[in-house]
Amino acid sequence: MSYVQRDFSTALSSKDVAEFYRAIRRFVMIVIFAAPLDSFYQYMQELLSLEWRAWMSEYLLSSYFSNRAYFDLKMDGKVDNPDQRICEDVYSFVKNSVEIIALFSGKFLSVIGFAGVLWTIAPELVYFLVVYATFGTLVTVKGFGGRLTSLKFKALQREAEFRYSLVRVRDNVESIAFYGGESHEAATTKDFLVSMVENVRELIVWNRHLSLFNNIYEFSMIIVPSIIVAPRYFSGQVQFGVISQTGYAFHKILAALSVIVFKFDSISGLAVQTERLEALLSALETHTGDVRVMKRYFGRTSASLGLAADEDREDISLLNISGPVPTGNIKREVGPGLIMRDVSIIPPNSQCVLYHDLNLQLSFGESLLVMGPSGCGKSSLLRAVAGLWSRGTGSIQSPLSSDTFFLPQKPYMPLGSLRDQLLFPSNANVCSYSSDSDLHEALKEVALDGLPARFGGLDAVHDWSDTLSSGEQQRLAFARLFLHCPKVAFLDEASSALDAGNEARLYAILSKKLATYVSVGHRTALVKHHTYVLEFKDDRSWSLCTRDVFGIPS
Numbered sequence: 001m002s003y004v005q006r007d008f009s010t011a012l013s014s015k016d017v018a019e020f021y022r023a024i025r026r027f028v029m030i031v032i033f034a035a036p037l038d039s040f041y042q043y044m045q046e047l048l049s050l051e052w053r054a055w056m057s058e059y060l061l062s063s064y065f066s067n068r069a070y071f072d073l074k075m076d077g078k079v080d081n082p083d084q085r086i087c088e089d090v091y092s093f094v095k096n097s098v099e100i101i102a103l104f105s106g107k108f109l110s111v112i113g114f115a116g117v118l119w120t121i122a123p124e125l126v127y128f129l130v131v132y133a134t135f136g137t138l139v140t141v142k143g144f145g146g147r148l149t150s151l152k153f154k155a156l157q158r159e160a161e162f163r164y165s166l167v168r169v170r171d172n173v174e175s176i177a178f179y180g181g182e183s184h185e186a187a188t189t190k191d192f193l194v195s196m197v198e199n200v201r202e203l204i205v206w207n208r209h210l211s212l213f214n215n216i217y218e219f220s221m222i223i224v225p226s227i228i229v230a231p232r233y234f235s236g237q238v239q240f241g242v243i244s245q246t247g248y249a250f251h252k253i254l255a256a257l258s259v260i261v262f263k264f265d266s267i268s269g270l271a272v273q274t275e276r277l278e279a280l281l282s283a284l285e286t287h288t289g290d291v292r293v294m295k296r297y298f299g300r301t302s303a304s305l306g307l308a309a310d311e312d313r314e315d316i317s318l319l320n321i322s323g324p325v326p327t328g329n330i331k332r333e334v335g336p337g338l339i340m341r342d343v344s345i346i347p348p349n350s351q352c353v354l355y356h357d358l359n360l361q362l363s364f365g366e367s368l369l370v371m372g373p374s375g376c377g378k379s380s381l382l383r384a385v386a387g388l389w390s391r392g393t394g395s396i397q398s399p400l401s402s403d404t405f406f407l408p409q410k411p412y413m414p415l416g417s418l419r420d421q422l423l424f425p426s427n428a429n430v431c432s433y434s435s436d437s438d439l440h441e442a443l444k445e446v447a448l449d450g451l452p453a454r455f456g457g458l459d460a461v462h463d464w465s466d467t468l469s470s471g472e473q474q475r476l477a478f479a480r481l482f483l484h485c486p487k488v489a490f491l492d493e494a495s496s497a498l499d500a501g502n503e504a505r506l507y508a509i510l511s512k513k514l515a516t517y518v519s520v521g522h523r524t525a526l527v528k529h530h531t532y533v534l535e536f537k538d539d540r541s542w543s544l545c546t547r548d549v550f551g552i553p554s
């Protein structure tokens with residue numbers, strides 16, 4: 001292009017018609033090659049971004065869902081908004097990376113291509129450009145780098161918080177409407193908006209400073225090549241076209257060497273996105289490390305399973321020893337039934353021991369009801385058994401997670417059809433053992449046999465958590481449990497929204513279908529469906545007894 005431009009200018013100034021049309025022909029030839037090449041270049045960049053994003057998101061999602069990392073990240077609270085990092089930061093990261101890689105390689109070729117041209121015309125301009133670009137880069141990085149990067153980091157964080165505040169409102173519309181909490185929610189979301197806007201305002205001011213510096217840096221160079229080459233043109237050393245060729249080459253090299261100065265916005269954005277993704281990756285990798293440790297651990301304990309199962313069964317004890325806050329983790333073992341030895345539980349981010357040295361043993365065919373005042377740690381017991389909480393002391397032996405099933409107080413309703421609700425957490429594609437008649441039978445057991453007709457069949461898709469009442473959701477969760485038929489079930493106030501009749505009926509079916517289960521509940525009517533009762537007291541003490549203590553014969 002630069003050579004064609006030179007020939008154009010020279011042909012025009014010397015009124016050389018033949019040379020002028022020759023230059024036009026060459027120009028057309030260049031365009032025929034350059035235009036498709038440029039489009040293909042764009043296309044390849046977009047394709048590469050897409051492939052990279054798909055791969056990276058898939059990798060992050062696999063890590064996020066393995067070893068319950070999503071749960072631990074939330075508990076740690078060290079990595080904010082992982083959802084935004086996986087969705088938007090990955091997108092911006094790959095897009096910026098591909099653009100910057102392409103930009104740097106393009107600029108590198110520019111320098112190689114044009115440095116030769118400029119060197120043959122005015123070598124002093126090449127030296128000058130190197131010094132000038134180094135100065136510009138240093139000023140940009142030192143003067144603007146730190147502040148712009150930290151402002152961009154905050155901008156992403158605050159935008160995520162603002163959006164999350166609105167997502168929370170959408171997820172809790174009914175409760176907010178009942179409370180009439182609109183003004184509170186409006187104030188909260190506006191606070192997030194204000195904080196985001198304040199940050200962006202500062203960012204804009206800094207961008208204005210940077211843009212001012214860029215303009216001074218760039219505009220002050222516009223006439224430099226002409227000033228250097230013009231005396232040679234006046235003295236007849238070079239032709240007229242060389243002046244525009246020098247200008248073209250000079251500005252190409254200036255743009256290439258000053259790529260950090262001119263593209264600092266994208267580069268600092270990339271730095272921020274990289275930092276956020278790096279933090280997410282290291283947090284996830286910590287959990288992958290845990291997986292390896294846990295695999296080793298479970299490998300060893302499974303080998304000694306027989307031993308654990310053959311141990312003398314301890315009598316149900318009424319141990320209740322208080323003591324200092326223990327450190328470390330509760331040991332986990334795999335075995336039939338449920339055995340807890342000297343278990344003390346500490347909630348995450350807390351120094352408070354919920355209870356000390358809990359001992360109990362539940363064999364196949366036995367069930368346990370956990371009772372006690374609100375906040376005493378009943379659900380925490382199930383969290384510890386499920387491995388969600390691990391801080392504390394003692395050991396818990398329970399069956400493999402594939403043989404257990406937990407019913408939380410508020411059932412989770414995944415996106416999907418009624419069939420998906422019933423088969424959750426199994427997937428409809430893999431869970432081929434449950435035929436339609438099994439699903440209808442399970443619905444009948446929980447008195448929800450009218451649901452398919454009401455909503456358009458088993459494959460009807462609805463927002464089930466908004467469509468079904470709390471009691472219906474709890475009954476649907478019982479149907480899930482009956483379909484999965486685990487070796488041991490854990491129910492955390494799973495019937496709290498049900499009337500006494502439905503609760504009694506479901507527990508009667510449960511005790512027929514499942515040999516071993518542990519329930520958390522407040523109602524004494526539940527006692528008759530369980531072998532033992534574990535009762536927590538206000539003073540953090542506990543007692544374990546058989547149900548005949550409550551006047552119900554064993």
Ligand SMILES: Nc1ncnc2c1ncn2[C@@H]1O[C@H](COP(=O)(O)OP(=O)(O)OP(=O)(O)O)[C@@H](O)[C@H]1O
Pocket residue numbers: 347348349350354372373374375376377378379380381
């Ligand atoms: N994620 C958490 N981080 C820190 N403390 C927690 C966390 N979750 C629960 N706790 C605390 O642990 C204690 C026991 O909670 P838990 O949910 O086990 O009570 P509970 O006996 O089941 O209560 P309820 O009958 O009201 O459901 C409470 O004081 C609670 O505030």
